[in-house]
Amino acid sequence: MKEKELIQIITKTLDSKYIGDDCAYLKDLGITISQDSLVEDVHFKLSYMTPFQLGYKAVMVNISDICASGAEPKYLTISLSLPKDTQNSFVKDFYEGAKFAANGVEIVGGDITGGDKVFISITAIGSSKNRKISSRKNAQAGQKIIVSGPHGSSAAGLKLLLDNQHTPQTLINAHLMPKAQVEFSKKIATAATSDYAMMDSSDGLMDALSQIAQASNVKMSIDFSKIPFDKEIKIFNNWQDLVFYGGEDYQIIATIEEGLLKKLHGYTIIGEVEKAEKDFGVEVNYENHKEFYTPKQIDEKLYNHF
Amino acid sequence: MKEKELIQIITKTLDSKYIGDDCAYLKDLGITISQDSLVEDVHFKLSYMTPFQLGYKAVMVNISDICASGAEPKYLTISLSLPKDTQNSFVKDFYEGAKFAANGVEIVGGDITGGDKVFISITAIGSSKNRKISSRKNAQAGQKIIVSGPHGSSAAGLKLLLDNQHTPQTLINAHLMPKAQVEFSKKIATAATSDYAMMDSSDGLMDALSQIAQASNVKMSIDFSKIPFDKEIKIFNNWQDLVFYGGEDYQIIATIEEGLLKKLHGYTIIGEVEKAEKDFGVEVNYENHKEFYTPKQIDEKLYNHF
Numbered sequence: 001m002k003e004k005e006l007i008q009i010i011t012k013t014l015d016s017k018y019i020g021d022d023c024a025y026l027k028d029l030g031i032t033i034s035q036d037s038l039v040e041d042v043h044f045k046l047s048y049m050t051p052f053q054l055g056y057k058a059v060m061v062n063i064s065d066i067c068a069s070g071a072e073p074k075y076l077t078i079s080l081s082l083p084k085d086t087q088n089s090f091v092k093d094f095y096e097g098a099k100f101a102a103n104g105v106e107i108v109g110g111d112i113t114g115g116d117k118v119f120i121s122i123t124a125i126g127s128s129k130n131r132k133i134s135s136r137k138n139a140q141a142g143q144k145i146i147v148s149g150p151h152g153s154s155a156a157g158l159k160l161l162l163d164n165q166h167t168p169q170t171l172i173n174a175h176l177m178p179k180a181q182v183e184f185s186k187k188i189a190t191a192a193t194s195d196y197a198m199m200d201s202s203d204g205l206m207d208a209l210s211q212i213a214q215a216s217n218v219k220m221s222i223d224f225s226k227i228p229f230d231k232e233i234k235i236f237n238n239w240q241d242l243v244f245y246g247g248e249d250y251q252i253i254a255t256i257e258e259g260l261l262k263k264l265h266g267y268t269i270i271g272e273v274e275k276a277e278k279d280f281g282v283e284v285n286y287e288n289h290k291e292f293y294t295p296k297q298i299d300e301k302l303y304n305h306f
Numbered sequence: 307m308k309e310k311e312l313i314q315i316i317t318k319t320l321d322s323k324y325i326g327d328d329c330a331y332l333k334d335l336g337i338t339i340s341q342d343s344l345v346e347d348v349h350f351k352l353s354y355m356t357p358f359q360l361g362y363k364a365v366m367v368n369i370s371d372i373c374a375s376g377a378e379p380k381y382l383t384i385s386l387s388l389p390k391d392t393q394n395s396f397v398k399d400f401y402e403g404a405k406f407a408a409n410g411v412e413i414v415g416g417d418i419t420g421g422d423k424v425f426i427s428i429t430a431i432g433s434s435k436n437r438k439i440s441s442r443k444n445a446q447a448g449q450k451i452i453v454s455g456p457h458g459s460s461a462a463g464l465k466l467l468l469d470n471q472h473t474p475q476t477l478i479n480a481h482l483m484p485k486a487q488v489e490f491s492k493k494i495a496t497a498a499t500s501d502y503a504m505m506d507s508s509d510g511l512m513d514a515l516s517q518i519a520q521a522s523n524v525k526m527s528i529d530f531s532k533i534p535f536d537k538e539i540k541i542f543n544n545w546q547d548l549v550f551y552g553g554e555d556y557q558i559i560a561t562i563e564e565g566l567l568k569k570l571h572g573y574t575i576i577g578e579v580e581k582a583e584k585d586f587g588v589e590v591n592y593e594n595h596k597e598f599y600t601p602k603q604i605d606e607k608l609y610n611h612f
Contacts, residue, residue: 003418003419005394006394007418009394009397009398009401010397010401010418013398013402013405014401014405014413016413018412018413019414023415024381024383024414026380026381026414026431028380029335029336029380029431030335031335031337031431033381033383033415033429033431034383034415035383035385035415035416035427035429036385036417037385037387037417037419037425037427039420039421039425041422042419042420042421043419074332074334075330075332075339077330077339077341077429079341079342079343079427081343081345081348081425088311088312088315091312091315091316095315095316095319095320096319099319099320106322106324107320107324108322108324108325108330108332108339109324109325109329109330109339109340110341111341111343112309112312112313112316113343113345113348113349114348115345115348115423115425116422116423117421117422119343119345119387119421119425119427121343121385121425121427123339123341125335125337125339127335
């Protein structure tokens, strides 16, 4: 909760039109830009991640931000802060992982400094050339809500890792080596002819739906039965919470005009954008009942669960 | 020394043509980009800096990097990691300082996370439109070496602050509230018609000269008597070391064709680029003798002094 309070302070102090989406769209330069940090013992623990995996994931989450904007990921800069006793091999492996994740996106700079813990801050730059750039403000009643893949797997993998378990491998991999939806988002951004909302599910499915609902002042109405998830997460009693509130799956969530769907593939329609009658928020339709959540309720759930 | 060793590992792992200058020049996008981090108790102490000053300086050093590339500073993203018990007023004051330093350069994004210590990582973006971009590889024999202002003041100010002294104010200010050379670098980058080398003196005058000598394979020959410095630093016995090796003055150091000088003002010529006969490096001419320093010797001096 405190993070959102601080973001409000920052937004108020800066009075900038750019703060809001994960990426800022700098129209005059034809780019989108995003910067994200990973802090040891806050966002990850070295007990369950190799330096290669850490470099991989740090880059991938930033590429995912660019994908969510609709831009083409082009360049990265990496700042790395390391404790004094860090082995040289850590740096080599970290950058090997970073390069593997970058997969053609060029790492062009950054710096390396000392510190008490491992701190990584990465900036990603995307090109808006021949792309229509998304905004979470762009959801409109009548649009279909689509996702690129399963939710809950990464959070399930993290639970296993924290419990010192290393199977099922699909769940572990979902957490340690997620994939940004480069092709999926490209299809949308190059085919779109009208405004659309798009986010990645870095902070979970419900958070993304809630953010879009709030920014666009709409109701995001989804069917629970349609949300794709990996059946292996059912080993957890609270698997429904993992699907809703588990983060770091880095799937794409978008609100799309129905006419555009025929140009896409690999998506799952999970619901539809509706007008917000009274409150904006997320409506979940179950087999026999439905429930409505305000962004505040979703924030509280997120805060209590994770 | 270790930092340079690690940069070699990174350069080798990435095999990227971009690593080398403080900014990467992304020609296809018409931008230069730089990312720099400041870590509490490594780069600064909160005992002698207010949050406003910290926000100010963190932004200013990144704007300075863009200026050194010759580009026009346009946008910034800020990642801030803060201990849990940080007051909200810290965040407000930090961003007030950041905005003051930005002075029209727009802060468009970033993130805020938890951590053990204050960690700041800022990315700056500059536009290369109507500018000739510099590179430290561009120094050529015959060019004049110019600087935009005095060296040593910031390091002298830091020494005073660490000694809990708060005067002379000019030295304290030089350390806490440095100014990026926005107009000076603009003049050079808009007037230049041929290649030139340019850096800021973030790591000290000798380091900048050494980096240019090494990248361009030249001898940087300077006259000690011509280097501008604030007379107040003479309160320190080792004031000559402060002038040479003290960092964070954020002055501009450039190698310029003589013909271009008439279009500039406010510069001081401190020497000339010469062919490297045997070794590249920095030659310092004193009244009655001269001394030659290889980059390795300069690194050692830097390491031993600071």
